Amino acid sequence: MARDVTIPVDVGPAEIAQERKAPTPAQRDVVFDIDGLTVSYGSTTAISRVDLDVYRNLITAVIGPSGCGKSTFIRCLNRMNDLVPGARIDGQVLYRGQDLYADGVDPVEVRRRIGMVFQRANPFPKSIYDNVAWGPRVLGMKKDLDGRIERALTDAALWDEVKDRLKKSALSLSGGQQQRLCIARAIAIEPEVLLLDEPASALDPIATSAIEDLMHELKKEYTLVIVTHNMQQAARVADLTAFFSLEVGESKRTGVLVEYDTTDKIFTNPSDQRTEDYVTGRFG
Amino acid sequence: MRTTFQDELALLEATLQEEGALVLRALRGAINALEQRDEELADEVIAFDDDVDERYVRIEEGIQLLLARQTPVATDLRLVLAILHINLHLERMADYCVTIAKLSKLVPEVDPGPRFVEGFEEMGSRCEEMIRIALDSFGNRDLEGAESLVDLDELVDRANRRVVARILELGGDPEMREYGLRMVVVSRALERIGDHAVDIGEQTAYLLAAEFREFTDASHPSPREA
Ligand SMILES: Nc1ncnc2c1ncn2[C@@H]1O[C@H](COP(=O)(O)OP(=O)(O)OP(=O)(O)O)[C@@H](O)[C@H]1O
Numbered sequence: 001m002a003r004d005v006t007i008p009v010d011v012g013p014a015e016i017a018q019e020r021k022a023p024t025p026a027q028r029d030v031v032f033d034i035d036g037l038t039v040s041y042g043s044t045t046a047i048s049r050v051d052l053d054v055y056r057n058l059i060t061a062v063i064g065p066s067g068c069g070k071s072t073f074i075r076c077l078n079r080m081n082d083l084v085p086g087a088r089i090d091g092q093v094l095y096r097g098q099d100l101y102a103d104g105v106d107p108v109e110v111r112r113r114i115g116m117v118f119q120r121a122n123p124f125p126k127s128i129y130d131n132v133a134w135g136p137r138v139l140g141m142k143k144d145l146d147g148r149i150e151r152a153l154t155d156a157a158l159w160d161e162v163k164d165r166l167k168k169s170a171l172s173l174s175g176g177q178q179q180r181l182c183i184a185r186a187i188a189i190e191p192e193v194l195l196l197d198e199p200a201s202a203l204d205p206i207a208t209s210a211i212e213d214l215m216h217e218l219k220k221e222y223t224l225v226i227v228t229h230n231m232q233q234a235a236r237v238a239d240l241t242a243f244f245s246l247e248v249g250e251s252k253r254t255g256v257l258v259e260y261d262t263t264d265k266i267f268t269n270p271s272d273q274r275t276e277d278y279v280t281g282r283f284g
Numbered sequence: 285m286r287t288t289f290q291d292e293l294a295l296l297e298a299t300l301q302e303e304g305a306l307v308l309r310a311l312r313g314a315i316n317a318l319e320q321r322d323e324e325l326a327d328e329v330i331a332f333d334d335d336v337d338e339r340y341v342r343i344e345e346g347i348q349l350l351l352a353r354q355t356p357v358a359t360d361l362r363l364v365l366a367i368l369h370i371n372l373h374l375e376r377m378a379d380y381c382v383t384i385a386k387l388s389k390l391v392p393e394v395d396p397g398p399r400f401v402e403g404f405e406e407m408g409s410r411c412e413e414m415i416r417i418a419l420d421s422f423g424n425r426d427l428e429g430a431e432s433l434v435d436l437d438e439l440v441d442r443a444n445r446r447v448v449a450r451i452l453e454l455g456g457d458p459e460m461r462e463y464g465l466r467m468v469v470v471s472r473a474l475e476r477i478g479d480h481a482v483d484i485g486e487q488t489a490y491l492l493a494a495e496f497r498e499f500t501d502a503s504h505p506s507p508r509e510a
């Protein structure tokens with residue numbers, strides 16, 4: 001029954017608790033500065049006037065009811081919406097001070113620096129090795145490819161499970177392993193930010209917990225933004241949580257950012273009644 | 285394996301043990317202040333309570349966040365609830381130490397004889413032992429240790445009764461009576477500290493056996509106490 005308490009002897013619990021705390025606003029380093037972001041598909045406005053900052057080496061979760069524009073929002077952060085016909089983006093997304101939508105910005109370069117992992121693991125029908133090697137090869141990162149692939153798989157907490165079968169098809173992996181493979185694929189090209197859209201929604205609790213542990217590891221090196229349907233997942237992993245909701249007008253439903261704060265605050269004492277109703281399950 | 289959650293739980297438990305160590309220091313300080321009529325030491329004990337309270341609040345807040353964010357279940361849930369209760373027991377103990385320290389400053393200049401000092405020393409060191417056992421048996425998940433607290437508490441209760449009997453023999457001199465009144469409260473505070481140590485043992489048993497039961501029940505005294 002006795003568990004080892006893994007507290008080093010030279011620091012007390014107070015110091016450790018302090019280290020664990022999400023940094024105060026003054027200590028945060030802005031990666032994305034989003035201002036008045038509005039996205040429409042044809043005549044429907046998916047999200048309206050979103051203002052939000054994303055901070056370095058923190059996990060930011062985006063939660064909210066289905067259709068409130070979570071995926072729409074996160075796709076704006078690496079110009080994935082460019083690929084959606086009829087999508088129109090207004091407002092500003094600054095990435096490290098640079099306007100992502102300014103003339104002359106290359107969306108491919110944007111996506112290299114800001115990687116994305118999708119809800120359904122989508123490995124190519126190729127070997128495990130080739131899946132991870134694909135990005136680096138395309139980008140001409142040929143030096144020490146084997147080492148790069150091992151590092152990516154190790155960082156994605158998959159190496160031990162696949163190191164003996166790198167030439168086997170990626171489709172032979174379990175759902176949770178495929179999802180971690182996609183994370184490995186995303187980090188193999190050393191992005192600065194990882195966007196994850198419902199990365200665990202197709203996974204069982206054990207695979208989900210592995211992905212969540214992995215996110216905690218990854219945030220040491222990357223900035224993470226995660227969309228999740230699962231409120232408890234946001235509560236468990238995120239430093240900051242953004243709650244989006246649907247504002248219902250005459251015949252129109254538009255996604256708006258209702259509240260954005262530390263996850264501690266959102267889940268113990270949210271400021272907005274709509275957030276309270278959502279996190280307590282009284283709505284949605 | 286939900287590492288973050290396990291780390292946070294371990295951190296809360298470490299903070300609780302730290303709070304326990306502070307309570308032990310407060311108790312020793314209060315007893316010494318009383319025995320040696322050391323007002324400065326008494327003031328230190330009173331001020332020291334802020335340190336205990338700081339841990340208390342930190343644990344309360346930590347548990348609130350853990351419950352809100354991590355949805356602990358099964359053994360984890362019992363551990364969280366046990367920490368929540370033990371935290372309160374420790375904080376109460378520290379309050380009793382403050383009571384003793386305050387009373388030690390109000391003692392009139394009378395000499396009731398060495399038997400009182402001996403009585404409080406006995407109760408104080410028995411309480412210290414109980415706190416140590418309560419904390420260790422919780423930390424080591426040791427049911428036997430936790431259950432042994434009941435018998436130790438019986439010794440504190442007996443010592444309390446002896447002290448009260450001596451107080452009744454102090455006679456009618458107003459200063460002696462004032463001294464006696466104050467010392468009844470001191471003795472009672474020590475006796476309550478022992479009770480809280482038993483309550484911590486009950487939390488350990490709850491954690492291990494998944495079922496809460498009182499070791500003893502004041503409203504249904506065991507034959508021994510009757
Ligand atoms: N490619 C698209 N073309 C047209 N409309 C779209 C497109 N993608 C999203 N929408 C619309 O934009 C709104 C927001 O959708 P979005 O997928 O961003 O929501 P979501 O919060 O991610 O929902 P879910 O939780 O169900 O994934 C919805 O009304 C949706 O129908």
Ligand SMILES: [Mg+2]
Binds near residue numbers: 071072227
């Ligand atoms: Mg979506």
